[in-house]
Amino acid sequence: MAKGAAIIWFRKDLRLADQPAVSAALALGGPVVGVYVWSPEEEGGWPPGAAARVWLHEALVDLDRSLRRRGARLVLRRGGTADELLEVAKQTGAKSIFWTRRYEPWSIQQEAEVEKALSHVGLQTRSFQGNLLHEPDQVRTGSGTPYRVFTPYWRAVEKLDVAKPEATDASADRSWGQAWKKAASLSIDSFELRPAVRWDRGILERWDISEQGAHTALSRFLKDKAADYARQRDLLAVGESEGEPGDGASRLSPYMHWGQISVRRVWHETLHRASRSATTRLGCEAWRRQLAWREFAHHVLFHFPWTLDQPLNRSFSSFPWRNDDKHLRAWQRGRTGYPIVDAGMRQLWxxxxxxxxxxxxxxSFLTKDLRIHWLEGARWFWDTLVDADAANNTFGWQWVSGCGADAAPYFRVLSPASQEKKFDPQGRYVRRWVAESRAPRGTDAYPQPIVDHARVREAAIRAWRAMSKGE
Ligand SMILES: Cc1cc2nc3c(=O)[nH]c(=O)nc-3n(C[C@H](O)[C@H](O)[C@H](O)COP(=O)(O)OP(=O)(O)OC[C@H]3O[C@@H](n4cnc5c(N)ncnc54)[C@H](O)[C@@H]3O)c2cc1C
Known part of the structure; x- marks a missing residue:
């Protein structure tokens, strides 16, 4: 690989530790320039939503802060990625460029374009696997097709070795040099990722949006929750603390989505922790199995990229979804009159x-009780989740609405009342997010149920039967 400055093109890998692109660039021994290009137009019609932008803003501030501690800066650009990278290469005299691969269809195309433009002018390019445990096309069924069912996929993947994380932090050991000074950079504020009306306080108060925050979340999970994960992962409220109830989940999803923690490190740390006790082993195994759903979702999107807006199960293309703005708005605002549904939607907001x-x-409530298209749900989640992820979100919505890989059958309609009893038995989750639901029904404070669950359940099943018979 050539000497001279090297560029790291940061994407969904906003960290310095255990970051193969960072280590490879620094190993060259020349100056290294970290660049982030804000190019929402290149995100295939799925640019980061409002909540994700809030996260991205903070993650970029944090990455820049970490680089400053190492005597460097994050160079920020706005525009066509290939052109911006070429310009930075010209300004800094860079000879090579490194990045972490992404797997959404538009990212694959973007990488191909960047690769072509940069190698055309003689720059050396190299990409790395850094956001998943395995490449999404690493495993196939016996007949050579992609998996559509999780359990055999997991059996195949479980056998594969996961690369070990780097033992030392290369980003702190080596010099970054001064080449970044030659590159023109915008300010993070100029990306306008934060909302003008500051509705984002609830997010900022609850999350430490930094690489360190990701490691703290992992340590806390391992120390306080891993042993109980298998038993508690489905409970909406655990622990005794007053106020906002905790739960058994790790809350690592946004950190992994933005690449603020390396997934292989997380994998190996849970393996290591598992040796503590039999229950910890069970908890860690259950957690790694969940993490494998993330891998599976990426496998499915990689092989079936059209599932972003089409059902994997094609027979659902003719399903009679309902257009109902009033019901959709009630769902989005957490005003369906079903406390457990509204609690979830308000926690999200x-x-x-x-x-x-x-x-x-x-x-389930949106796609079965209200029979509203799963894409409406996917789009709302896209705008409101800090972990909004094309693979996981598409997969989750198709799974829950019965039209995806290894999906819950459409006729299995979750009953809000039974779910509440089972997963929030003391009502703490509902009380926290929909306190007024405990007041007399039909007052201004809390609406009557917008549909009758028993009746709409039957209607949904009838619609599904008719679709299945091709009526
Ligand atoms: C309708 C729907 C939409 C979803 N949209 C997203 C999304 O946009 N982004 C996202 O990261 N996850 C999504 N999920 C999956 C899952 O709900 C979240 O990953 C999980 O709640 C994140 O919290 P956690 O990190 O505390 O999870 P934990 O319970 O601690 O699980 C550990 C990790 O395993 C992975 N994981 C767990 N469950 C799933 C799952 N069902 N599918 C895929 N990966 C999983 C996640 O990476 C998660 O961080 C969606 C699920 C559904 C049903």
Whole structure:
């Protein structure tokens, strides 16, 4: 590889530790320039939503701060990625460029364009696997097709070695040099990622949006929650503390989505922790199995990129979804009159995150009780989740609405009342997010249920039967 300055093109890998692109660039021994290009037009019609932009802003501030501690800066650009990278290469005299691969269809195309433009002028390029445990096309079924069912996928993936994280932090050991000074950079504020009306306080108060925050979240999970994960992962409220109830989940999803922590490190740390006790081993195994759903979702999107807006199960193309703006708005605002549904939607709105069990409950309610298209749900989540992820979100919505890979059958309609009893038995989750639901019904404070669950459940199943018979 050539000497001279090297560029790291940061993407969904906003960290310095255990970051193969960073280590490879620094290993060359020349100056290294970190660049982030804000190019929402290149995100295939799915540019980061409002909550994700809030996260991105803070993550860029944090990455820049970390680089400053190492005597460098994050160079920020806005525009066509290939052109901006070429310009930075020209300004800094860079000879090579490194990045971490992404796998959404538009990212694959973007990388191909960047690769072509840069190698055309003689720059050396190299990309790395750094956001997943395995490449999404690493495993295939016996007949050579992609997996559509999780369990055999997991059996195949479980056998693969996961690369070990780097033992030392290369970003702190080596010099970054001064080449970044020659590159023109915008300010982070000029990207306008933060909302003009500051509705984002609920997010900022609850999350430490930094690389350090990601490591703290992992340590806390391992110390306080891993042993109980298998038993508690579905509960919406655990612990005794007053106020906002905690839960058994790790809340690592946004950190992994933005690449603020390396997934292989997380994997190996849970393996290491598992040796503590039999229950910790069970908890860590259950957690790694969940992490494998993330891998599976990427496998599915990689092989079936059209599932971003089309059902994997094609027979759902003729499903009679309902257009109903009033019901959609009630769902979005957490005013359906079903406390457990509304609690989930309000947790999402306030914190930018929702518990997995609640995602399943609100998803079932939208697509089965209200029979509204799963894409409406996916789009709302896209705008409001800090962990909004094309693979996981598409997969989750198709799974919950019965039209995706290994999906919950459409006729299995979750009953809000039974879900509440089972997963929020003391009502703490509902009390926290929908306190007024405990007041007399029909007052201004809390609406009557917008539909009758028993009746709409039957209607949904009839619609599904008719679709299945091709009526
Ligand atoms: C309708 C719907 C939409 C979803 N949208 C997203 C999304 O946009 N982004 C996202 O990261 N996750 C999404 N999920 C998956 C899951 O709800 C979240 O990953 C999880 O709630 C994140 O919290 P956690 O990190 O505390 O999870 P934990 O319970 O601690 O699980 C650990 C990790 O495993 C992975 N994981 C767990 N469950 C799933 C799952 N069902 N599918 C894929 N990966 C999983 C996540 O990376 C998660 O961080 C969605 C699920 C549903 C049902």
């Amino acid at each position: 306030t914190t930018g995150w929702m518990h997995n069990r609640a995602r399943m409950i609100v998803g």
